[in-house]
Amino acid sequence: MQRIHYAATAILLSLVSTVSAQQITGIAPKQIIGGKGEVLTITGSGFGGSRGSSYVSFFREGNTYTDATTGNAFNYLSWSNTEIKLEMPVAFSNKIKVNINGTDYLSTDTLKVKANLGYRQANPLLYDLLTDNNKKGGVTWLVHPVYWNNPEIKQAIADVVQEFRCKTGVNYILEPLTQWVPLNLGQGKHIIAPDSSLGVVGFNDRLWASCILGAETFYHNQTQLLRFNTQQNWYYGKGQPPAGAAKFRYVLFHEMGHSLGLGHVNEWGESMYPTVTLLPSDNWCKRDTITAAEQKAIKHYISLSQNFAFRGCGITPMKPNIDCKDVFGLSVGVESLAQEGAWLFPNPASNQLQVKLPASEHAAISLWDTRGRKVLSANIHGTETINLPAALSDGIYMVRLSKDHGTQTTRLIVQR
Ligand SMILES: [Zn+2]
Incomplete structure (x- = not known):
């Protein structure tokens, strides 16, 4: 009896130690974006002193967990017996797994992945970037x-x-x-x-x-x-x-x-x-x-x-958009309202607009709304006054002045 009792105790202790040896007790943050380099920290016990062949596994599109090949390619920043830090890869929301020497351990917490930034390679992160493709900035x-x-x-x-x-x-x-x-x-x-x-x-x-x-x-x-x-x-x-x-x-x-x-x-x-x-x-x-x-x-x-610093094959980075509401690119090329717009008066304008050119100069002037519709066009010789259409509503318009040697563009504010 005594012997059996000791044996039973030994088995119980061994079970307890197996359950508690490897487990995930926490993940932080619990809400994250995948694929942009945010760090995920997994805490627990029994992860092993170094990663070796162990890896972290995430739920993915297609409703499967990532395999060893994918898991080995993630960017692990540190791995200790009690804590793992890695760059959060692309994943779907779910519990996460740590695979230690061939056995999966599931977290109790769910990791919420609110957005994913797709990459070409997870470590180091490499993307197919956007460039100044149109040579107008984007x-x-x-x-x-x-x-x-x-x-x-x-x-x-x-x-x-x-x-x-x-x-x-x-x-x-x-x-x-x-x-x-x-x-x-x-x-x-x-x-x-x-x-x-x-x-x-x-x-x-x-x-x-x-x-x-x-x-x-x-x-x-x-x-x-x-x-x-x-x-x-x-x-x-x-x-x-x-x-x-x-x-x-x-x-x-x-x-x-x-x-x-x-x-x-x-x-x-x-x-x-x-x-x-x-x-x-x-x-x-x-x-x-x-x-x-x-x-x-x-x-x-x-x-x-x-x-990005790369400059081969004529590639240059995308430029910031100056006026985010200018979806038709009307302000592309406009440097400064003060310099470029000196030939327009007044600005803001209400009913009339004076266009000042040197006395000998001819130009075609056109006015465009922010939706890319032409609302006025006229030919100018020297300094002239134009009546703005009565139907023109308050807002910002683009004025294009086309001369023999090029085009000038500026913004005009109409306020009535
Ligand atoms: Zn889609």
Whole structure:
């Protein structure tokens, strides 16, 4: 009896020690962005004095946990018996696992991944960045005539681009697609277009390119497309779409989010949730702004796209957008209102505008609203006074002055 009792005690002790030897007691932070270099700290016990063949495993798109090959490629900053620090990779929200010598240990806490910034390589983090692709500071998206010529759709696209420009600093501008081209990446044009042969609701295609200079290979996105299925019952307005309709602005958030480096998340409420129509996204697609997590992830990507040091193959970084509401790039090239606008008086103007040129000079003047519509054009000789159209509403307009030797542009404020 005595012997058996001792034996039973020994087994019990051994069980207790097995359960408590390896376990995850905490993760911090509990809410994180994947793929942008944020540090995740995992605390617990029995992790081993060094990593060896052990690794951390995360839930991913496709509903599986990352395997050993992926886990070994993460950037571990430190590994001790009680604490692991690593750069948070792209992942889906769920409990996390630590695999120690072939055995998985599951956390009790859930890690919420609110946004993911997709990368080419996890360690060190390497992305396909955006550049000054149009040599006007960023990327010009050419809008298909079916969209450009429909005021409601054009407005929806302009509003979404303005949201991204103002919230993330991306230098995206819009111009009309004036020449017919087939919808493929081989055209070298960034195009936003309807597509009758698209098998999904919306799609972002990307063509990356690389340039090697010395020891560095720089990867960048060269061309992208944003295509939208013509078979959908589209709603182009703001707020909640009518039942059964697909909200174009929301789907554009999602696809444009991809174009700005974002991957999917399984967090409800985020634009990068994989399904973009009907439920569950109908529960949150009424918002007409991007989320805080999306803003943070894209801002990081834009900062990298604006500040890289690589200078091969004519590649230069994306430039900051000066006026985030200027979605049609009207202010591109405008240096300073005081210097450039000296030929306009008064500014702000109410009903009349005086254009001052040297007495012998001729020029064509045109006035454009922030939606890219021409609202006035006239020919000027020397100093002349122009009557502003009565229908012109208060706001900022672009004035273009075209002379033989070039074009001058400035902003005009109309206040009545
Ligand atoms: Zn997607």
